[in-house]
Amino acid sequence: xxxxxxxxxxxxxxxxxxxxxxxxxxxxxxxxxxxxxxxxxxxxxxxxxxxxxxxxxxxxxxxxxxxxxxxxxxxxxxxxxxxxxxxxxxxxxxxxxxxxxxxxxxxxxxxxxxxxxxxxxxxxxxxxxxxxxxxxxxxxxxxxxxxxxxxxxxxxxxxxxxxxxxxxxxxxxxxxxxxxxxxxxxxxxxxxxxxxxxxxxxxxxxxxxxxxxxxxxxxxxxxxxxxxxxxxxxxxxxxxxxxxxxxxxxxxxxxxxxxxxxxxxxxxxxxxxxxxxxxxxxxxxxxxxxxxxxxxxxxxxxxxxxxxxxxxxxxxxxxxxxxxxxxxxxxxxxxxxxxxxxxxxxxxxxxxxxxxxxxxxxxxxxxxxxxxxxxxxxxxxxxxxxxxxxxxxxxxxxxxxx
Numbered sequence: 400x401x402x403x404x405x406x407x408x409x410x411x412x413x414x415x416x417x418x419x420x421x422x423x424x425x426x427x428x429x430x431x432x433x434x435x436x437x438x439x440x441x442x443x444x445x446x447x448x449x450x451x452x453x454x455x456x457x458x459x460x461x462x463x464x465x466x467x468x469x470x471x472x473x474x475x476x477x478x479x480x481x482x483x484x485x486x487x488x489x490x491x492x493x494x495x496x497x498x499x500x501x502x503x504x505x506x507x508x509x510x511x512x513x514x515x516x517x518x519x520x521x522x523x524x525x526x527x528x529x530x531x532x533x534x535x536x537x538x539x540x541x542x543x544x545x546x547x548x549x550x551x552x553x554x555x556x557x558x559x560x561x562x563x564x565x566x567x568x569x570x571x572x573x574x575x576x577x578x579x580x581x582x583x584x585x586x587x588x589x590x591x592x593x594x595x596x597x598x599x600x601x602x603x604x605x606x607x608x609x610x611x612x613x614x615x616x617x618x619x620x621x622x623x624x625x626x627x628x629x630x631x632x633x634x635x636x637x638x639x640x641x642x643x644x645x646x647x648x649x650x651x652x653x654x655x656x657x658x659x660x661x662x663x664x665x666x667x668x669x670x671x672x673x674x675x676x677x678x679x680x681x682x683x684x685x686x687x688x689x690x691x692x693x694x695x696x697x698x699x700x701x702x703x704x705x706x707x708x709x710x711x712x713x714x715x716x717x718x719x720x721x722x723x724x725x726x727x728x729x730x731x732x733x734x735x736x737x738x739x740x741x742x743x744x745x746x747x748x749x750x751x752x753x754x755x756x757x758x759x760x761x762x763x764x765x766x767x768x769x770x771x772x773x774x775x776x777x778x779x780x781x782x783x784x785x786x787x788x789x790x791x792x793x794x795x796x797x798x799x800x801x
Contacts, residue, residue, distance in 0.1 A: 400800045403495035404522070405508045407483045411646055411712040412501060413438045414618035415524060415594055417445040417498070421619040422790040433490035444621035450493055451506075452486030456481050462691030477566060484567040487511050488574060499793070502527045505585035506561060506568045513582070515573035518800065521610075522793060524711045525732045528586060528610055529553030530603035536732035548800055555644065558588060576660065592793050596784045599718055600739060614787030615715045620694045627694060627719045630672070630698075633688045637670050639703040640688070644674030644753075645727065646708050648674030657681040659757045664796050666761030669768070672702065696720070704767045706760070709737035709749070718745065723773035725763045727752050744776040 402423050404416045413434045420430040431448035442449040466472040472708050484507050491511040500508035502523040512519040523533045531546035538552035589609035594616045602612040612682040661682045664671045673682040673689050681689045699720035707713045709726040717724045723745050726737030729752040737749035747766045
């Protein structure tokens with residue numbers, strides 16, 4: 400079967416699909432991933448075909464930061480969505496028997512699937528259906544609005560997400576010759592699989608049938624990858640270090656953040672591995688090593704704790720490794736997962752990015768490392784998560800279609 404995975408966004412929106420794609424590939428399917436040009440190397444390095452979806456997510460984040468008004472930011476977002484629509488149309492026209500779609504571009508994937516007669520399966524990295532159990536990521540309002548408030552807040556989130564792509568969906572429908580009113584809502588795609596552990600966030604009882612939470616699907620390691628000698632030597636030269644990285648967040652803030660991180664590490668008295676990411680983060684000192692991209696499934700189990708932005712993928716990698724976390728959420732779904740880590744008992748109270756100082760970060764690292772209950776709980780969760788097979792659940796469904 401020819402399977403096309405459609406995703407858009409930052410590295411964290413793409414990397415988990417390399418693992419899902421490799422699982423399909425190893426089962427004998429032909430797999431391509433439609434993603435932004437900057438991720439061609441990531442996709443192809445894992446043995447998967449890449450189809451281009453126009454767009455520069457790093458540039459978009461920088462543009463939001465520089466935008467002089469809300470209208471200017473919205474115009475940038477609309478242009479980004481239009482580029483994704485064009486890429487989805489061309490990627491699907493390249494041939495496929497089945498579409499697996501991330502949640503963001505799901506309305507576009509569903510529209511293209513309708514035009515080409517191709518079934519669509521939802522493969523979502525964050526909870527994407529309103530529920531009375533909790534407010535969805537990006538919800539507005541109070542911290543604990545109650546069951547009905549949770550449901551209303553979740554529906555509001557989904558309306559806002561759909562509005563981002565509404566114009567692009569209309570233009571795509573017209574381009575593909577579909578009649579007005581052709582269904583495109585992501586919420587109607589079935590089945591829909593969520594790529595996170597039910598131990599991290601249980602499936603709500605009020606979700607519709609066909610919406611599942613089978614477990615994480617993990618990023619694939621690039622073919623032939625091995626750890627850099629400098630990193631392996633650093634890990635062997637002393638006690639496990641603390642990992643610090645903010646992934647795709649804070650581009651352009653590297654100089655400020657690097658000084659802050661260096662001071663926080665010194666304040667906490669720890670060894671540290673600092674990952675550059677889009678912020679171009681760095682550190683200084685004999686007990687600090689700066690690195691680029693390194694598979695988290697290899698690195699995190701060798702650390703004492705992980706300091707990160709609480710993106711869905713990095714959150715899962717930390718849980719899988721069985722190490723405690725210091726979440727520093729920046730935007731989008733990150734405050735949701737940061738608070739979830741605290742409630743799971745594997746992290747102290749999150750340090751919001753806008754409140755980040757060398758003192759607050761250093762103190763949070765110290766608090767994390769000095770509480771053995773956090774590590775015990777992290778190890779317990781890791782054992783359970785290690786027994787799950789989220790990608791296998793998606794593959795099992797795919798096999799029923801072949």
